Amino acid sequence: MITQEELYGAVEAGGTKFVCALGRASGDILDEVRIDTRDPDSTLTQVIQFFQAAEARRGAAKAFGVGAFGPLELRRNSPSYGFITNTPKPGWANTDLLGTLGRAFARPLGFDTDVNGAALAEWRWGAGRDLDSLVYVTVGTGVGAGVIHHGRPVHGLMHPEIGHVRVHRHPRDDGFPGVCPFHGDCLEGLSSGPAIIARIGRPLSDADADDPIWDIEADYLGQLCAQLVLMHSPQRIFMGGGVMHQERLFGGIRTCMLDWLQGYLPHPELQAAGFIAPPALGGAAGIKGALALGLGSLSE
C-alpha cells in the first residue's frame, strides 16, 4: 500500500552528474542535490551522505530508485546484476552500483536505465498517464530510449539500445562519416548533438533557419519513429533531450515518419500532432524517473 505522504529516495546516475532527491509517491520532489560524477568511490560516498542527512531531517524513505547511465546488467539472475558494465567512462566499467547503494540503504531498491526510468515517470505522472505503451526518446550527447509495455519498462537480454539502429542516408548528408565510435553512421552517429556540431560547427540551437541540417535531422529522427512504430507499436512517442529543445523539429519528424511509412498504417492517431510530443515532465524526467523506479520496486 503506497500513500502519498511516504518518502522515497531517488538517484539519477548520470555520466556528468548524479542528482539525488527525496520525493513522494505523488511525484513531488523535496530535497535535491547535484553531485559531480567523479570516481565511483567518492561519488557514491557523497550520494550516501546526502541521503543520511536528508533522512535525518525528513524521515526514512520507504524505498529507493536508481536510474543510471549504461550499459547496465539488469538480469536478476546474473552475478553482476546491478552493475554498470562495459561503459567507456573511465573508472566506471564493472561498477557494482546497485550493491553499493543497496548495502548503504538496506531498503527495497528499483534499478533500471535512466531512459527507462524517464519513460516510467512519463507513464506515471506525465503525458503518458492513460497509456499502456509508450516510448521516451532522448536526443542529446547520445540517442537513447526507454520503452514501456504493459505499464512496465522493457528489458530482456539487456535493455533497448535504439541509438545504434541503422538509418538511410539523407541525400544532402553525403560524405559525413558520423561520430559513433562503433558504427560511424548509425542513428546516434548521424543525429546526436555531437554529430550536429561535427557538421555545422555549432549546436542546432544556433543553426541558420535555412540550414539543411534541420531537414537532415528531422529525416533521421523520422526514420527512428517509423522504426519504433513498426517494431513496438507504441501509443505515443515522447522526445526530449537537448536537441529536442528545438521545437520546430517535431513537425518535420512527424512528416518524415509518415513519408517513411508510405501510407502503410492508416491510423489517424499517427497523423495527429500529439503522437510525437515533448515529455510533460521536461527536465525533471530523470529524477522523477528514479523516483518512479523506487515506487515500482514495491510492486515487483
Next chain:
Amino acid sequence: MITQEELYGAVEAGGTKFVCALGRASGDILDEVRIDTRDPDSTLTQVIQFFQAAEARRGAAKAFGVGAFGPLELRRNSPSYGFITNTPKPGWANTDLLGTLGRAFARPLGFDTDVNGAALAEWRWGAGRDLDSLVYVTVGTGVGAGVIHHGRPVHGLMHPEIGHVRVHRHPRDDGFPGVCPFHGDCLEGLSSGPAIIARIGRPLSDADADDPIWDIEADYLGQLCAQLVLMHSPQRIFMGGGVMHQERLFGGIRTCMLDWLQGYLPHPELQAAGFIAPPALGGAAGIKGALALGLGSLSE
C-alpha cells in the same frame, strides 16, 4: 484456476485456411479441422459448426482463443475492437471476427495476431518457457513477428509490423525493386518467399548451393535480428515459416547480425548458436498459439 484437463477452443485464422481445434491447458491438441478461407460468412459458419459438434463429443470449452491474420484492431476501447481492418484480402476488410465468434461461443475469448499467438505458445510450451521476453519471427509469404515482454504479447496503437522495416541493400542485390506493394524494398519486399521467387524463379529450397541468394537472404534477416536486439533486447529470437525451413540460413543470419552490430553489445549470449533458433513447436505454433490466447483470456 486452470487445470490440465479443461478444454479450450482454438482458432488459427489464416488467409488461406482456418485451423480450429479443441485442446487442453497442457498444450495438447485434440480434435482439429482445417477449413479453406472463403468469404467471412461461410468460413465462420463452418468454424462455429465445428465447435458445436466437437463440444457435443468432448464437452464444453472453458474459453476460446483466436490468432488471426491482420491487420487487427486490438484496442479494447475501440468500437471496432476485434475487427480485421484494412486487409487487402477480398471480402475480409472490416470484418467483425471477434464479435461473430464471441456471440456464437459466449465464453471468454482471447484475441491477438497469429504471430503474437505463436510467440505466446513458444513462451508457454515451447523453447521460450524460461524467458520473460522473446521474439517469434515468421518468414514466408510475408514477414511478421510476435513479441513477448513481461510474459505477455506486445501491442499498443496496433501491433508490431516488423516486416515493413527498412534494411540496407546487399551489394549483390542491386536493381531488384522488391515486391512490397507499399514500400517496394522494405524487409518483406526483399526477403519474403515471393521476393526470393521473383529473383531466382523458384523457392529457396530449390536454389543452388552456391546461389548468392543465400547470402543476400541471410544478410537481410541478420539486419532484422540486429534491429530486434537494439529495439527490443529479447532474450532469444525464434524464426519459423516456410523460408526458415532451410536450416543453413540460421548460421548465416547470426553471423550477419553480429556483423551489423559491429561488437557494440559484447554479450556472449548473442554469439551463442541458440540465440536465433527454430521454434520448438514447429508447424503447431499457430494452433497452439490460439490455444495459448484462450488460456490467456482467463488471466486478463
